[in-house]
Amino acid sequence: MxxxxxxxxxxxxxxxxxxxxxxxxxxxxxxxxxxxxxxxxxxxxxxxxxxxxxxxxxxxxxxxxxxxxxxxxxxxxxxxxxxxxxxxxxxxxxxxxxxxxxxxxxxxxxxxxxxxxxxxxxxxxxxxxxxxxxxxxxxxxxxxxxxxxxxxxxxxxxxxxxxxxxxxxxxxxxxxxFRRIGPQKEQPKWEQENYYDPREEQLWQMYQEHEQLKNEYIESLENNHNIEDKDSSHS
Structure with a gap:
């Protein structure tokens, strides 16, 4: 021009x-x-x-x-x-x-x-x-x-x-x-398809172990309570 x-x-x-x-x-x-x-x-x-x-x-x-x-x-x-x-x-x-x-x-x-x-x-x-x-x-x-x-x-x-x-x-x-062409808002990793983080697997294993220990502890408390009830009934 x-x-x-x-x-x-x-x-x-x-x-x-x-x-x-x-x-x-x-x-x-x-x-x-x-x-x-x-x-x-x-x-x-x-x-x-x-x-x-x-x-x-x-x-x-x-x-x-x-x-x-x-x-x-x-x-x-x-x-x-x-x-x-x-x-x-x-x-x-x-x-x-x-x-x-x-x-x-x-x-x-x-x-x-x-x-x-x-x-x-x-x-x-x-x-x-x-x-x-x-x-x-x-x-x-x-x-x-x-x-x-x-x-x-x-x-x-x-x-x-x-x-x-x-x-x-x-x-x-x-x-x-053209909203989908060119630079886009960065998508969080956890929302991306096929996303995998080994740290999440470790945390999941730790959570499961914790839940198992908690359940075993609760079960042992219940067993002890049942034993005490039986002893008190015999006496």
């Missing part, structure tokens, strides 16, 4: 919109290209820093799975944006949605919810970091028409809350879909 942006600022203008134009045939190409185009320096920098950090975390914690999440999440979030962007009850005209913020929201929600769902301590710690650093991103999914005080411009264009919401939904979906 930086290569394309450098071409843009050096006069290589692209004709038309390469972003998602909701519910239009021409806007379908934006599903592939929209994250690569940005409206200005502020726009691309505001996306690049969290994108680099979250990509690093995803690759560090999930390895190859992170590539699948980014690739398929890129496509699916773009499709959702194409469907829900510029809803008629809020916008009369469908605009051109560009920027990698949908991928940022995709990774943030995937990392956060994966840690919660898997209940693995290391991943839950990462989830806490995500909520501390990016918890405020939740407001980026609220339509500005509903809360005008949240109105914000990135570059020369208003933010695409629909793109943010699309990425967020896709991240949650992948967190649940």
């Amino acid at each position: 930086w290569v394309i942006f450098l071409f843009q600022i050096n006069g290589y203008e692209t004709n038309g919109c390469y972003g998602v134009i909701p519910r239009t045939f021409v806007g379908l190409k934006g599903i592939l290209f929209s994250p690569l185009f940005h409206s200005g320096w502020k726009h691309i920098i505001s996306n690049s820093i969290p994108l680099a950090f979250l990509s690093f975390l995803a690759l560090l914690m999930y390895g190859r799975l992170a590539y699948y999440v980014i690739f398929f999440g890129w496509i699916i979030s773009g499709m959702i944006l194409w469907l829900i962007g510029n809803p008629p009850f809020l916008d009369e005209i469908a605009s051109c949605h560009i920027g990698a913020s949908s991928i940022v929201y995709l990774l943030a929600s995937f990392i956060f919810f994966s840690g919660i769902i898997r209940k693995e301590r290391g991943l839950m710690a990462i989830s806490l970091v995500i909520i501390l650093l990016y918890g405020g991103m939740i407001w980026g999914m609220v339509p500005q028409e509903i809360l005008p005080q949240l109105k914000s411009d990135v570059g020369n264009n208003p933010i695409s809350w629909e793109g943010h919401l699309s990425g967020f939904i896709t991240g949650v979906f992948f967190a649940y879909l």
